Structures are given as C-alpha cells and as structure tokens.
Amino acid sequence: MNRVESRSLRYFVAVAEELSFIRAAERVGIAAPALSRAISGLEVDLGVRLLERTTRSVALTEAGAMLLADARAALVALDAAVRRARRAAGVAGGKLVLAVKADVEAGLLEDVLAAYRAEPGAVPIEVMFTGWREQPGLLRAGEADVAIVIEPFDTDGLDAEPLLREPQVLALPTGHPLAERPRLRLADIEAEHQQVAVGAHVYVRHGEQSPPFGDMVQMLRQIELGRMLALFPVSLAERNARPQLTWRPVDDAPEATFAVAWPQNSHSLAVAAFVRIATAVSADRGTSPTADAT
Template sequence: MNPVESRPLRYFVAVAEELNFTRAAERVGIAAPALSRAISGLEADLGVRLLERTTRSVALTEAGATLLADGRAALVALDAAARRARRAAGVPGGKLVLAVKADVEGGLLEDVLAAYRAENAVVPIEVMFTGWREQPGLLRTGEADVAIVVEPFDSDGLDSEPLLSEPQVLALPNGHPLAERPRLRLADIETGHQQGVLGAHVYVRHGEQSPPFGDMVQMLRQIELGRMLALLPVSIAERNARPQLTWRPVDDAPEAVFAVAWPQNSHSRAVAAFVRVATTVSAGRGTGRTADAT
C-alpha cells in the first residue's frame, strides 16, 4: 500500500464534505472526471472503498468517514507547518507570532514583551490582536505560535501554563436592578438570566440569545444597550471605565485564570523562551488586585 499524499487527500476531503463531485471539482479547481480518477486511485492505494457512488448520490463508507476525520486533522497540521516554515523564511532567523485579545491579558503584555525582547538569541516577536476566543484556532492552523488566553478555552492539541489569576466583576448597564446593590452573588445574576455563551461568563435574560460581538468594544457596547451582562477580569474593568457601565463585585464568582498556550507538537526554541519569560514575569507580578478595585 502506498502512503497517502496530500493532494489526493485534499481531493477526498472536498468530495467527502460536498458529497457532490461537481461541486468538489469546482472547489479544488480540477475537472470532475480527473477528480473521480484521483479518488479511485486513492481507494486503490489504500485497498478500501471510501465512497458509495451512484448516478444520483455520493455517500461515505465507514472507512471514508474515518479518513475524513483524520484527513482533516492531517491537512490542518500540514498547512500549519507550511505557514510556520514560510514565516520563518520571511525574516532572517524567523519570527514568533503571539496571539492575544486586546486588553484580555491581565496587564501582562507590556512586561512580558519587554522581558522577551531582552532575552539573548530570541527571534523577533509580532503581536496579533484577535477576536473573542480566536487564539486556540490560530495556534492550531499555524497562524500564531503562542497565545495568551483566559481559561477555560478550547485546548484540543494545545499545551498551556497558567500565569496569574484575578477576581471577576460583573459588567452591567446603568439603571439595571442589580446595579443598585454594592455586592452580588452568582445566584443574584442567575435569578433572571441564563448563560448566553457556552464556556464564557456571559448572561442574557431567560429565553433570549446572546447578541453577536467580535471584540471587547462590541461586547461592552452590547452590555451598555442592556442586551447582556458579563463577568470579566477586574483588569478589564480597570481599563474600561465607561459612563454607561456599572461594575459590581461578585463574591462567589470564579477567578479569571490567564494562561500561555502553544501547540503540543511545537519544538520551537522561541516558543519555549516566551513561555519561560511569561511564567517568570507573572510569578514576580502577583495579582495585587481585588474586586473592590473598580
């Protein structure tokens, strides 16, 4: 049996996702007959049938479903490796791309960057500001090498090391009934609200959906408009005093944990240096914050 090459694997994934040879051929930019031959050749190489084909339909076999799942992961890894290689070739000595959500880094960013740049024999660093919770995906696709994230996050295929933790406070619009109380508990929030985003401390009124937001400015604006509430790290509250927002401590809210994350298969010395620097800076920092700081 011959090893699977990337091109026929890409062709197969296109067919398996489209379940239509014409659409898949348009997607990968070849003629449908050539695509069909490529899939037949892949089946011959593997010695298994991947697709059940009739004149009207295409369906995955059990072997095809297995190859689709593993093939997607293999292509993502291959594409990520190619991006990292091209990035390394673009700058003498390479560069390190750090993905971070603006203002969602526990106030660590400036000190960590300064300490990293002071290291000897490390590559230049480029900061990529991302949307809400985009960092894990960027690490997996190779568009970023390392990231500062807030736990919990999608850690599939990633390693991480906690940096620091700090209290969370509730952001709510002026005039909201909960804004009249000096301190809150989670039960106070949950009485009239439900979690709006899985894995995030965003709350909406019962029966409503979370409004869309892509970054912190959009999130805070949605809160000001009364469309949602959010538990956020106290450092965010300190940086985002807004006249239409009220921030309240929540005594039993879990602390926000900031972490540095990177791909499990990374062997980059620059990534290792960044992780070492980030953990050293955070260890020397301490939080020094309380929920009353707002």
C-alpha cells in the same frame, strides 16, 4: 509502504464534502475525469472502497466517512506545519507570532514583550490581536505560535501554563437595580438572570436568548443597552471605564485565570523562551490584588 499523498487526500476531501465530482473538480482546479481517476487510484492504494458512485449520486462508504474525518485533521496539521515553516523562513532567524485579545491579558503584554525582546538571541516578535477566544484556533492552524488566553478555553492539541489570577467583577448598565449595591453575590445575579451556557460568565434574563456579539466592544455595547450582564477580569474593567457601564465586585465569583498556551507539537526554542519569560514576569507580579471597580 504507505503511498498516499496529500494531493490525493485533498481531492478525496473535496469530493466527500461536495458529493459531486463536477463541483469538487471546480473546487480543486482539475478536470472531473482526472479527479475520478485520482480517487480510484486512492482506493486502489488503500485497498478499500471510499465512495459509492452512480450516474446521479455520490455517497461515502463507512471507510470513506472514517477517512474523511482523519484526512481533514491530517491536512489541517500539514497546512499548519507549512505555514510555520514558511513564516520562520521569512526573516533571518525566523519570528514568533503571539496571539492575544486586546485588553484581555491582565496588563502583562508590555512587560512580557519587553522582557522577551531583552533575551539574548530573541527572534522578532509579531503581536496578532484577535477576536474573543480566537487564539486556540489560530494556534492549531499554525497562524500563531503562542498565545495569552483566559481560562477556560479549548485546549485540544494545546499545552498551557497558568500566569495570573485576578478577581472578576460584574459589568452592568448604569441604572440597573443591581448597580445600586456596592457588592454582589452570584445569587443576586441569578435571581433574575441565567447563564447563556454552562460555565459561561454571560447572563441574560430568564427565558431570553444571548444577543449576538463578536468581540469585546460589541459585548460591552450589548451590556450598555441592557441586553445582558457579564463577569470580566478586574484589569479589563479598569481599562474600560465609561458612563454607561457600572462595575461591581461579586464576592463569590470564580477568579479569572490567565495562561500562556502553545501547540503540543511545538519544538520551537523561541516558544519555549517566551513561555519561560511570561511565567517569570507573572511570578514577579503575583496574583492581582482584589479591587473595587466602579
């Protein structure tokens, strides 16, 4: 019978990451001798040596390194399950947390929320506005139940269903030479610019590094300052008209695909209802038509 408890795993992770019983003891809030006994007990339970200890150092064994990777994943999953359970118990009937990046939802948000709230037996829904591409991590951590995302995104541990596709347009600073053309192709962009990463839709001049940005507002400001160019869904362009930016269609740019995503291990009826409603609303709307953004 497996007698390993989550407390023992937390103690082990602390020691393995700190490589110091004193620092790890401070981190988990127990005395160092008690922590040492707990780790020794864990080694006895598992029948393997996890740490090599001397009076001056602590090092992981091969078995310890393997356990560290698995223990981290197990504790993340456990913490996520606890958060979901506590959140569900917080109000009568539970609630659903939807993670979405403001303005990066193809204009679906209002219609999907209205349709979901009209569903018989729908639980309260809380909208969590996130930073750029933060939604997958929030789903895996149990801080959100479902999300509207734009592909590609980190799908590890997640399921997803496509919702809408729409054209992408290029955001560039007003006065940029490419802004003088009514329509562009990717070759026009790549003549003097490179992607900051494979598959990315952000471009900088050849030989330059991507400027720092943490959210959409910062991205658009960097573009206004001439530090980069970027492709965005046309619906986002329509919501972000400003004098310092010019938006141009790119005829051969890949379409933006919006999707609804949720954890693979979710058994929530509320999540299932939201996914069903989101796909129905997007099907009624259909693929967004191609539009010229200026």
